[in-house]
Amino acid sequence: MKILKIYIYGYGKLVDQEWNLEDEMFSLFYGENESGKSTLMALLFAVFFGFPSKKENQYIPRNSNNYGGSILIRDLDQREIFIERTSGKYQKGIVHIQFPDGSTGSEHELNQLLKGLDSNTFKGIFHFGLDGLQGINELDPQHLNQYLYDASMTGASELAKLEKQLELEKNRLFKKRGVKPEINALTQELSELEKKIIKWEERLDQYECLQQSIQVKEAALLEQKEEKKRIQEQLRWLDKRITLNPIISEWHAYRQEGKDEENLGFPVDGVRRLEGLNEKIQEADVRLSVEKDRLAELTDKKEISSKELCNDKSIREMKDLEKHHMFYSNLLEDAKSLSVLKEELYCYQRAIEEEWPTIDKQTFEKAQYDPYMLEQYDDMKEKWSRLRxxxxxxxxxxxxxxxxxxxxxxxxxxxxxxxxxxxxxxxxxxxxxxxDQNFQEKEKELKSEQLKWIKEECKRKEAIGKRNKKLFTTGAILTMLAAIATTINGEYILSVFFFVATIPLVFGLRKPLIDRSLLEQVAHLENEIEIIQEQERTTSINNSLTxxxxxxxxxxxxxxxxxxxxxxxxxxxxxxxxxxxxxxxxxxxxxxxxxxxxxxxxxxAKLPEGNDILFYGKFLNSLKIWNQKAREIADIRKKEQGILNQISKFEERVMEIAKTFSLSEKASMPSLYREILVILENQQQWKETSLREEEKLVSLNDVISELEKEKHLYVAKVDSLLYQAHVDTEEAFREKGMKAELYNINKSKEKELWVQIVTIVPDESKRVLLIEDIIHRDRDDNEEQKVLSEDVTRIDQETNQLHADLSYQINELKYLEEDGTYEEQKQKYTMIKQKLNDYAKEWVVLETGAMMIEKVKDIYEKERQPKVLKKAQDFFSRLTSEEYTYLFAPIGEKRFVVERNDGQRFEPTQLSRGTCEMLYLSIRLGLALEDSSREQFPLFLDETFVNMDKQRRINVWSLLEEISIERQIFYFSCHEHILNEINDYKAPGFLQAFN
Amino acid sequence: MVRFIHSADLHLGRSLKASSNMTDPFIYMASQATYHSFEKLVTVAISKKVDFFLVSGDIYDEEQRSIKGQWFFRKQALRLQKESIPLYIIHGNHDPLVYKDNLISMPENVHIFSSKVSSMFLKTEAKEEVYIYGFSYPQVAYMENPVPLYQKERNNEAYHIGMLHGQESGQLGHDPYAPFTVSSLLEKEFDYWALGHVHKREVLTDNPPVVYPGNVQGCHRKESGPKGAYLVEITKKETSLSFIETAPIAWMEIRVSINGLLTVDELIDEVGERIQALEDTRAYILSLVIDGKGKLHKLLGNSEKRKELFELLIEEYSTNDMSIEKLLIQTKSIIDKERWRNQEHLIGDIIRTNEALTADNSEVKERLATLYDHRHIRNYLEHLSDKEQQKLAEEAENILLTTLIGEEEAL
Structure with a gap:
């Protein structure tokens, strides 16, 4: 790949700039610091791998809104491809690719162009910074090998960094012989905790033993308690034995002595009893003679006094007289009082007779007064009253x-x-x-007439009332008097009758004189008359009216x-x-x-005739009283006669006695009686004296007889004593008595001792054993007591020890049951173990990672490193002017060895720093140029050789010139001498200056 | 009506399998959690005045050492005895009869089934007759099917309740002890099957109810959610099951996606919001899973950063009621492996190397043996399965790739 053109729309300080590199392979970008070299370099990176993240310098232009840039490249297929990166949705920006055939592409196509190259690898292989060479200078010899070795690998530095990091973390977690790393430390902690838990478990294992031990100890305690009780029992027994030993020994001795004399046969207390009996016999003899003398004297005296006594009949009569004298006196008194009473009754009769002067006394006496007659009278009286x-x-x-x-x-x-x-x-x-007005007048008249009549009637009624009142008063008084009289006479039925009769009479007195209805009629008529008069007045007033x-x-x-x-x-x-x-x-x-x-x-009734019924009523009352008194007089007379008879009888007896004792018959009755009383008194005295003497005689005879009997008894007793003692004489008796006394003293002492023994040992069986023990055995009680006491002390000590042990064990048992330490420690153990396992897994990750890195390195060493090293050896030879001709990595060793042209081999650490730099550069260039899988990326050299000596740099320029034939090279520098050198060398580099 | 508590798998004294990012009070709470859960269950039983209380096996976690467990169980049994509530118990694989279970004697209201299937009769206060069937494991591993041994008593008026600690054939993740099928249970025509052994709460059938109440306290990340037992009210016509949550601590997984999140602060806030939304009726042990794709992926790929984030989250959200136990990063790399696989350079080498190591992991195992066979450490480490190892290797690859390739270039 060759970068033909670079366009910067806006990136950092570079805005809208363009570089055309179509004709050159080695481009030197020269400029001062901060002139934009790094920015250009960064832009190239950004176009390939995206804009940097926020954490990095993002090169956002200050003076332009355009962000990004584009490059025109020519790939190995000689296609000129336009790649543009501008800002977009993602941080890394949007990439736009324009292929020569008009097709376009984005990240995916770019990635294909780069053949999966990432920024780190790109930097690791194709970017040569100053750091790489400087690193060699800064490294210690120890790490130099590794450094150079890593330089021979793609992405080596990141991998090395990661490997180091993994190593560090692994070491933090675990070292085979370490102590501080987490896993080692936790293992140590676990081991200690485990020991504690095992200890705990051992303790818990002891639970059953503890339970058994406690049971055994409790049983032992019980046994010791019994043992102690038994020994204490023995001690008490011993105490008793020690206490009783002298007593029982003494008792036993007396008992043995007593046995020989048991058949002595002497009566108890014999001598004293004999002496006593002899004394009593003597005493009886003395008393007998005295009593006999007294008997003779008394007999004489009695004969004299019996001559003075008269016969018993006379005395009985006199006594009888004396007894009746009080009755006689009472009779005299009674006779007197009866006479007075009789006279009073006569007077009363006479008074009644005097009330009726017209009637003589015979009439009173003859008149019949009986209930029949009275009943007839009552009937007639009732009839009379009714008729009236x-x-x-x-x-x-x-x-x-x-x-x-x-x-x-x-x-x-x-x-x-x-x-x-x-x-x-x-x-x-x-x-x-x-x-008719007259009618009123007539009515008035009539009413007045009626009123007048009624008033008269009132007057008449009043007169009758007054008369009746008088009659009632008289009647009431009479009946009341009759009632009182009958009460006095004791005729209570009559008196009740009279009282009852009085009550209606009293009520008659209380009756008003005029009937109330009449008075009301008077008032009513007067009222009517008044009304008529009022009407008259009204009529007269209204006469004129119709x-x-x-x-x-x-x-x-x-x-x-x-x-x-x-x-x-x-x-x-x-x-x-x-x-x-x-x-x-x-x-x-x-x-x-x-x-x-x-x-x-x-x-x-033989009553005076021709009288009215009221007369008879009054007379009958008087007659009743008169008759009553007459009856009373008759009774008194009868009583008086009886009394007089008794008086005369008494007086006759007095006279008879007087005659017996020749008293004067002419003397008065009281004087006679007094004389008789004197005689009686004297006779009684004599009689008493005689009786007393008689009694004395009898008692004296009795005493004498008793004394004689007593004496005989004493003599018999003496004989009996002698007989009991089997002796004939008193002297022999006394002799035998001495012996018996001694025996008895011994016997009583024996008894006394026995009582003591019984008191101390009441239980008979124990007592027998104890006596047997004391009498027949011979042993040292004190020694035995000492031994037993020692045993008690020993048992006490053992018991205390047992209690202490038991208490400890019970506490331990309770602790084992209730304490939560074991669970808590186990919980900690589980947690630490869990953490240990977590760390272990973490370590596994790190270890596996490290292993992967090693594997990857191995792969590299085996598959790719040889080619790289071949190239690097060529470069190293040229750069060292063929001083070092051979470079290789011994198999299995992560190090390089160089061979000098004289055949001597060196470790990189043995080379000079400069040579080492050459070696590093050779390896890096070898790696970059050998990477045939890549799109022959340009090399970017950033001030890489600035610190190298000139000769070496010239060698480098020479090499680079050669390399640049096939591979585009970008060199960035701010150093003028570099510029001059490159110019001097006349390298085909094209100067790209920054202003 | 018969009312009872059906509980199982108390595992008294069992530790919670959490890592050590807990405060001391939380550690204490965790160590006592199984006890507290059972205690609360007994309290509910008393307040609801149940007729009896069932425990379908695994009362103790480590029978030989469960002195506190036995002592605590006895204490709770005494509470029930005061209210005249009997307890019926079968022992399971964690506390079989072969172990010493008589160290602490139990009160009279505790009825323990022997190692042979038998029935116990009970008459409730309401004069309802109940037969309870069951057996205890004679040893830890009991692999036979016990169901044929259950013989229903001839009393159709009574209620028949079977207790069984075992593995239903469809259940996974537990040792296959006393295996049985639901259909074989239904054939017995019982009114209720009180199962135990499987820690996940599940009603296998409704009529008659065949029920796993689950364990009373989750003990690790996989035993998440509320835990407790069932309050059962049963008549001849219908059965009502009410779940009683008693576990003081719940394991909970919180997933937070990094989709659309730009910074770590945003991630922390997001986690915070999810934590705030949790009910505050119990304590939690949380596993935070960060997933999704996004800008934060590279950052989270860095173990230092990950550690830092975990510490930050713990500092921010850990309390005495809240423990963040784990931070799992499951964010997806946006690296297109296919694109890189065939490239003749480092990245391709890494991808290919990982694939080769996965295909034959013997070399890796050898390397890992340094730690996993370390004579001091190996006893504390759990076995690393191939699957886990592979997962960890992918994590390692991810770290390498994320480090070597910028996310930007990777797209």
Whole structure:
């Protein structure tokens, strides 16, 4: 490919510029710095590979809206193709290709033209910058080989950079023997964590063992508790044994001693008992003699006193008299009081008799006073009262009826008069409404008459009331007196009767004198009269007024009806009067019958005759009291007689006794009685003394007998004691007693000790064992106690240890169950492992990438490098004026070796820097020219050789001149000496200057 | 009606497989997450007054070491016992009967099925009769089909509930223990099949319900989303399944595309917006996946830049409730490999080299053995599958190409 023309529409500072390179193959673009060389170079790149990105210098023209440019190229097929790149939708711009046959194309066609060449490869192969050579100078020998080697490869620098980067990242992640790289570090961390987890798991594995261990320890604890309990039991046993040892030993000794003397056969407390009995026998003898003396003395005394005593009958009589004397005195008092009472009753009788002067005492005595007679009297009295009431009622009735008849007649007459005459009636009927004033007057008169009558009636009623009141008062007083008298006499039934009779009489007193209805009638009539008078006044005032005829007529009819009613009423009253006359006659008959009955009754009762019923009532009351008193007097007389009889009986007995004791019969009854009492007293004293002596005698005899019995008993006891002790004499008894006493002392001590033993060991079986243990075994208790105490201490220590272990293990168990550390660590472990695997994969990517790079390099070395190296060797030989004739890469080694014309071989590091530069240039040119697959792109050299020495540069120019025959070369420089050299050399380069 | 909790795969004490970009409180929370999830489930069981509580295997993660697990399980069982709620348990491949499960004695309300299929009878408070069937793994690997051993009791009035810890033939990604088919379960005419073993929640059939409740706490990136158990209410006519989320931590993948994004700041903001949109009812372990095509691809291809971005994201968004566990760059290179493949130069060489290495990876494996066979490190590294290796190789190729070719030229 050859670039024939370059057009710049606008790119950086270059606007609308054109270069025609059609006739030249080596073009030198000379100009000062900032003159546009780089811009031109950039444009060429841009046309082929697109405008640069925003991050890079985009060369957007300031002075033009046109952006981009075009080139005209001639390809290997000698086609002249126009390629234009302008701004467009994409950052890289739009490419437009115009083929000579008129067809056009875009990116795709451009890519085909470039045969897939990318910008990096293009730069790596066809662009020779100053950096490449300078790089050699800056490199250390170690990397020089690699650098030169990479220079022989397409895209080598990017690949190398990438390879380095991958290497770095790989190293960051993993080194085979590293510690710090991520994977190594994580592995270390994981390993440590794993150890921790394993430890944890070991701990967890111990769980079951722990459980078992805890169970074992708990069982051991229980066992130790039992063991301790057992030893403590033994210790307590030992304590008891130590305590009881002296006691039981002593007890045992006494017991053994006691066994030999068990058959001694001496009575308990024998000697003392014998002494006591002997003392008692002596005492009994002394008392016996004393009592016998006293008996003799008393017998004498008794004989003397028995002579003084009289017989028992007299004394009994005197005692009886004394007993009845109080009764006698009472009888005397009673007789006296009865006499007084009798006299009082006589006085009372006499007073009653004096109330009735007309009647003698015999009448009182003869008169019969019995219930039958009283009943008859009551019947008659009742009848009398009834007749009297009837009579009063009939008299009143007669008067009332007559008066009523009279008034009714008057009313009838008045009403008849007030009737209108036939003539008037006729006239009124005509006139109607005419009133007769006279009627009012008549009515008034009639009413006044009626009022007058009623007032009279009131007066009469008042008179009757007053009389009745007097009668009731008298009756009430009498009945009340009768009631009191009967009460005093004790005749309570009668008194109740009288009281009951008083009550209606009292009520009669309270009755008003005038009937209330009469008073009301008076008030009513007075009121009517007043109304009539008022009417009269009204009538007189209105006399002049027209008479109400119709009212008069109505009144007439009303009056007529009243006249008729009054007539009927009159007839009825007359009939009633006739009935009254008959009743009156009947009453008179009954009066006569009653009088006859009273007479007959008084004769039968032997009462004074011819008196009225009220007389008899009063007399009967007096008679009743009189008779009562008479009965009382008779009773008193009877009682008085009984008392007098008893008094005389008592006095007779006194006299009899007095006679027995020869007392004076003339003496008064009280003095006699007093003397008898003195005698009785003396006899009683004697009697008592005699009795006492008798008793004493008996008791003395008893005492003596008892004492004798007692003495015999004591003697018998002494004998019994001797018998019990199997001895005959008291002396032998005493001797044997001494021995027995000693035995008893031992026995009581043994008992005392036994009580102590039983108190300390109440359980019998244990006690037996303990006694057996103490008596029969011989061992050191203190030593045993010490051993047991040590055992307890040991068990305590072991128990404490067990508790501590158990507590630790239980806590551990709980920790294993509840603690979340294990899970947390496992979680961390899983996470780190995951991260490790992620890093590993990352490393795999890097490693695979690195491997790919190596592979690609291998391919290059095997397939392409040989051709490149052949070219490079030619160039290197020419550039070094054939000093170095041979260049090769040993198989499998990533390095070059050069051979000098003397056959000596050198590593690039052994060459001078200048030679190295030549080597680099040769390799680059070899690579660029060997790339036969490409479209023989022009070479772009940018100040590439500016630092090279002149000789070498001349060699280069010579080489380039040769190359430029077939390959277009662009050289960019700002250095004048380069310009001069090229001009001097007269190279066929064409100067393209920038202004 | 019978009401119960169907849970499985508690894996008490299991660690969460996250990388170490967590705060200390988050690490603690993660280490306790399985416990908390189960505790919450028990609380729900009590509040809902269930008739019983089922655990279909894998209560503990590492039976021999699960002392805390057993202790904790006992504590929860005691809570249920107070409310008279019985627990029915089968052991699975992670906690088979062969291990010591009697280190800590369980209360009386815990009924553990033996290694032979058997049934247990229960009468609920509402006088409903229930037969629960099940068996525990006698050893870790139980490969036989246990379904024929389930024999339904002759009581049609009662409810029949089967517990089984095993692998349904259609399920992938788990060890094929106690394999069975859904149709074989349906033949048993049970009212409910309470399954366990598969950690992903799934209802295999509705009538009768054959259910995997999933595990109670997601333990790695693949066990994402809400986790818990089912509250089941069952009558002879219908069954209601309510999922109860109890896991305190959810694994979550957030994908952010670089399409149209020009700067790293924009990318960080975009990630932030997605994080803000998450519900705050639980804690999260996030995997950030950056995909799409765009300007940021080259930048993200740079491992330094990638690392820097990851650190920035952690600094910006990591809290005690939020952990960014992984940053996966899946942005597409816009390099047209076909265009470059046959070119006689470096890029073509790289593409061809990668293809050759993929075709025969023995050489690569040999190289990687430096790390993967390192005597101190190998025990901590997970096996690298060919597929993974290939993926990583592509990543390496991508880095090389992106570095060597400018994006601009590549178009």
């Amino acid at each position: 009431t009837t009579e009063d009622r009939l008299i009143d009735e007669e008067k009332k009826k007559k008066q009523e008849l009279n008034i009714t007649e008057q009313q009838w007459q008045m009403e008849s008069d007030s009737l209108l005459s036939d003539e008037m009636l006729e006239r009124y009927k005509k006139l109607e409404n005419n009133e 008479i109400d005829v119709s009212r008069q007529l109505n009144e007439h009819h009303e009056n007529l009806r009243k006249v008729n009613d009054l007539g009927t009423k009159m007839l009825f009253i007359k009939k009633q009067l006739e009935d009254w006359t008959q009743n009156w006659m009947d009453l008179q008959d009954e009066w006569r019958n009653l009088e006859r009955d009273i007479k007959e009754w008084s004769e039968a």
